Amino acid sequence: MGRIFRKPEVMTDEPTHYCPGCTHGLIHRLVAEVIDELGIRGRTVGIAPVGCAVFIYNYISVDFQESAHGRAPAMATGIKRVRPDLIVFTYQGDGDLASIGIAEIIHAANRGEKFTTIFVNNAVYGMTGGQMAPTTMPGQRTTTSPFGRKVEEVGMPIKIAELLSTIETPGYITRQTVIKPKYIVQAKKAIKKAFKYQMEGRCFSLVEVVSICPTNWGLTPVEAVKWAEETMLSYYKLGDCKTPDSHKGV
Amino acid sequence: MGKILMKGNEAIGEAAVRAGCLSYFAYPITPQSEVSEYLARRMPEVGGVFLQGESEVAVSYMIFGAVGCGARAFTTSSSPGISLMSEGISYIAGAELPAVFINIQRGGPGLGGILPSQGDYFQSTKGGGHGDYHLMVMAPAGVQEAVEMVMMAFPLAEKYRNPVMILGDGLIGQMMEPITFPDHLRTEPPNKDEWASNGMDTRKSSKPNLVKSLFLDPKELNAHNLLLKAKYERMKKEDVRYEPYNIDSDYQILIVSYGTMSRVCKTAIDNMKEDGMEVGMIRPQTLFPFPEAAIHDAASKAGCRVVVSIEMSVGQMVEDVERCVRGKCPVEWYGKCGGEVPTPEEIAGAVRSLLEKNAGSFGAKY
Secondary structure (H helix, E strand, C coil), X not given: CCCCCCXXXXXXXXXXXXXXXXXXXXXXXXXXXXXXXXXXXXXXXXXXXXXXXXXXXXXXXXXXXXXXXXXHHHHHHHHHHHCCCCEEEEEEEHHHHHHHCHHHHHHHHHHCCXXXXXXXXCCCECCCCCECCCCCCCCCCECCECCXXXXXXXXXXXXXXXXXXXXXXXXXXXXXXXXXXXXXXXXXXXXXXXXXXXXXXXXXXXXXXXXXXXXXXXXXXXXXXXXXXXXXXXXXXXXXXXXXXCCCCC | CXXXXXXXXXXXXXXXXXXXXXXXXXXXXXXXXXXXXXXXHHHHHCCCEEEECCCHHHHHHHHHHHHHCCCCCEEEECHHHHHHHHHHHHHHHHCCCCXXXXXXXXXXXXXXXXCECCCCHHHHHHCCCCCCCCCEEECCCCHHHHHHHHHHHXXXXXXXXXXXXXXXXXXHHHCEEEECCCCCCCCCCCCHHHCCCCCCCCXXXXXXXXXXXXXXXXXXXXXXXXXXXXXXXXXXXXXXXXXXXXXXXXXXXXXXXXXXXHHHHHHHHHHHHHCCCXXXXXXECEEECCCHHHHHHHHXXXXXXXXXXXXXXXXXXXXXXXXXXXXXXXXXXEECCCXXXXXXXXXXXXXXXXXXXXXXXXXXXX
């Protein structure tokens, strides 16, 4: 019998630093599998974020640049404009992309920059210790919303995938999750499609991945999955928000 | 090639193209927008990249990305825009990337004004962004020198893998002067395969390159800071540039002045010479590394009673001048700002009154 499951070649042997139950490792693996399957390791450049995933370059063995908080889309733009032949992806969290870097992601998407963004939404700032993010759910307790997110004071959580889908420039914008195996298969398909659109030079692509952060949510991994499925997925609806084919365009 | 008449901002854009820099990212701001307007037409002619970013913050990271994958890239801005870029400049210095930034200074603080100023001396020579770093800073005194410095800036940035800033001002950007473009051998950033994230296939390697500025281990960060310091020390040894003026005369007063201000000072010095009064000048062409020894030596010359730093600011470079003179004689400041440029007559008046004020100074004699 042949081997049917193995570590992606592009993944290193380094054990990850992620907390028990964290989904970053899973999402890294999906990106790594896609890089392997598309045979693009030698021309891929990743942009590491500020946040828990800053050390992504220890786990995925391709060229990397390390970004400042929120600026990854501008760096990816710089790379793609001077080296359109490289395959560039940013890997960003919700504090990074939806708060401090919202201008950079909107303008990169609007220019139709031909790179791919993996946007990990776990409704909280992870690395700094669980503060409220623009994506934090109404009523959700965090270290900076100790009485729960009050929408009358700080507004509703930002739906990045829907927001970016209002842009008229063609793009591929989708929301996925990895909290259960059935979703993981779909998420991988979406990530692969996003990279393929880039390789074809077609459009900007962004895969939002609804994720869990058991440590900062103060839940066990099993409880976190349940909370994400019940609370987040009813607000952050899964599926494609926009494809380059569906878009009416100009 | 013969002389052509060109506006400073446009000449800066052309000089970069001729230096082999085919990527330009920028955000509009007065008084330097003509660089962008020029390159928006010129870059497509040479197959280069022109992109107007959404903000100066974003532009500084577009430069990071482009330079980080081994391309030559530069941007131009003016004072408030450079403040916004300072975050990215700190990361670029931390990641040891050879980018070129050009600041066509205007008055500040805040929105300030749009006329020439030298108020960003501290910002460019002492930091601007956070952390222990320095830029190499060059200050042209005219359009011809701006062209030459732009063409030097790329190889210098690559020599040190450190960002280089050209600190001009609105006058240099806006005025037209006859210029000659030096012949320039187009070079590539050397050894970029050793550090650039240009794709493993590009450099036929199986080892990934990582461009980063994060060092969580204090020992590692300390070592990194010392490595950066060693570069700055090397700059001080190998790349200090300055122009002495009337320094062989028997001057009693020494001017230190740079950029646009130094040109007016030269006229004042020539006029005073005709009236029988000798004044010497050191014009720093690099503000970092600063011509420390040249200023110290010129201030130590027998007969020199006082040194004056003449600036289009309320006195920033004067602190470095004091540091270099090391008490050999009194150090004074004279200047105007906000877009006001002292005239040769005003400079001569200031020089005379400062000399009178310091008549009791024996300067280097004691």
